[in-house]
Amino acid sequence: MAEVLVAQRIEELKTQLNQYAYEYYVKDQPTVEDHVYDALYRELIELETKHPDLITEDSPTQRVGGIILEGFEKAVHDIPLYSLNDVFSQAEILAFDQRVQKAVGHPVTYTCELKIDGLSISLRYEEGKFVRGATRGDGSVGENITENLKTVKSIPMTLREPITIEVRGECYMPKASFLRLNQEREEAGLDVFANPRNAAAGSLRQLDSGVTAKRNLSTFLYAVADVAPLEAETQYDMLTELDQLGFRINTESRLCETIEEVWSYIEELHEHRMELPYEIDGVVIKVNEFHLQEELGFTVKAPRWAAAYKFPPEEAQTMIEDIEWT
Numbered sequence: 001m002a003e004v005l006v007a008q009r010i011e012e013l014k015t016q017l018n019q020y021a022y023e024y025y026v027k028d029q030p031t032v033e034d035h036v037y038d039a040l041y042r043e044l045i046e047l048e049t050k051h052p053d054l055i056t057e058d059s060p061t062q063r064v065g066g067i068i069l070e071g072f073e074k075a076v077h078d079i080p081l082y083s084l085n086d087v088f089s090q091a092e093i094l095a096f097d098q099r100v101q102k103a104v105g106h107p108v109t110y111t112c113e114l115k116i117d118g119l120s121i122s123l124r125y126e127e128g129k130f131v132r133g134a135t136r137g138d139g140s141v142g143e144n145i146t147e148n149l150k151t152v153k154s155i156p157m158t159l160r161e162p163i164t165i166e167v168r169g170e171c172y173m174p175k176a177s178f179l180r181l182n183q184e185r186e187e188a189g190l191d192v193f194a195n196p197r198n199a200a201a202g203s204l205r206q207l208d209s210g211v212t213a214k215r216n217l218s219t220f221l222y223a224v225a226d227v228a229p230l231e232a233e234t235q236y237d238m239l240t241e242l243d244q245l246g247f248r249i250n251t252e253s254r255l256c257e258t259i260e261e262v263w264s265y266i267e268e269l270h271e272h273r274m275e276l277p278y279e280i281d282g283v284v285i286k287v288n289e290f291h292l293q294e295e296l297g298f299t300v301k302a303p304r305w306a307a308a309y310k311f312p313p314e315e316a317q318t319m320i321e322d323i324e325w326t
């Protein structure tokens with residue numbers, strides 16, 4: 001096949017395969033059977049092997065890892081990753097709302113998000129291209145784990161808009177993947193992980209990104225370092241915008257008009273959390289309007305406009321009989 005036709009075919013395959021991967025890993029709505037994806041993938045591998053000069057960073061073949069690092073470089077967060085003030089009761093939720101209303105002088109709306117029990121990550125994009133991925137670390141300095149995060153299929157290598165932005169979210173291991181991994185480790189005589197969060201952390205701290213690639217990690221994104229590149233003026237609209245950019249967003253997030261609605265959301269999710277395919281340890285409540293967040297500001301470690309309601313500790317969430325095996 002003539003060189004120019006090969007280049008054309010490679011572009012077609014990359015576009016098609018990246019779209020299929022987006023539907024499968026980001027939207028959880030695959031439109032083709034695995035064997036269709038696999039056949040196109042094999043064709044791309046064959047063409048790239050014959051024409052390595054045509055391999056690009058955003059090719060789906062580059063998500064299998066293989067880089068082995070000596071260690072992780074430091075990653076400075078120009079805008080810190082904040083932690084959250086924890087609350088443990090309905091009374092504390094109401095007190096939080098009273099403090100907010102007193103400070104801004106009127107009632108506010110809240111965005112409620114599931115508190116995903118994974119590892120906090122920060123993803124930097126320049127003109128739509130993924131350039132750096134990092135752990136939270138102490139909030140100001142984390143570890144550069146770009147190579148490992150490139151293997152996490154729900155993390156886009158190219159955004160749907162060529163914007164420069166830094167987004168924050170959680171990288172986690174689904175319950176089903178956690179159980180499968182521990183069974184494999186047990187059969188291999190290796191130590192098992194205590195919970196999906198530890199398994200995700202261990203998978204992201206791998207110096208061999210080929211190992212990370214096999215751990216079936218996923219993500220939910222929920223914040224940006226600086227809202228300037230976005231149109232959104234509220235947390236809830238920002239989640240929609242991150243979805244449109246190509247990020248994986250948690251569909252359980254809810255806009256609550258009153259603190260009473262926040263509490264019923266908390267009760268509802270506390271009841272149904274065992275049915276979720278990933279572990280959560282509570283609900284994050286955020287004042288929805290960005291201009292009110294700015295007015296409320298931060299304490300030395302956490303925003304005054306957010307709170308993390310932690311569910312009371314109960315029996316382990318990962319019950320083998322509850323998991324439908326993917």
Ligand SMILES: NC(=O)c1cnc(OC2CCCC2)nc1N
Binds near residue numbers: 082084115118303306
């Ligand atoms: N574990 C979570 O699911 C989670 C963690 N953090 C945040 O918000 C950060 C960003 C702004 C204040 C704290 N939201 C979440 N959903």
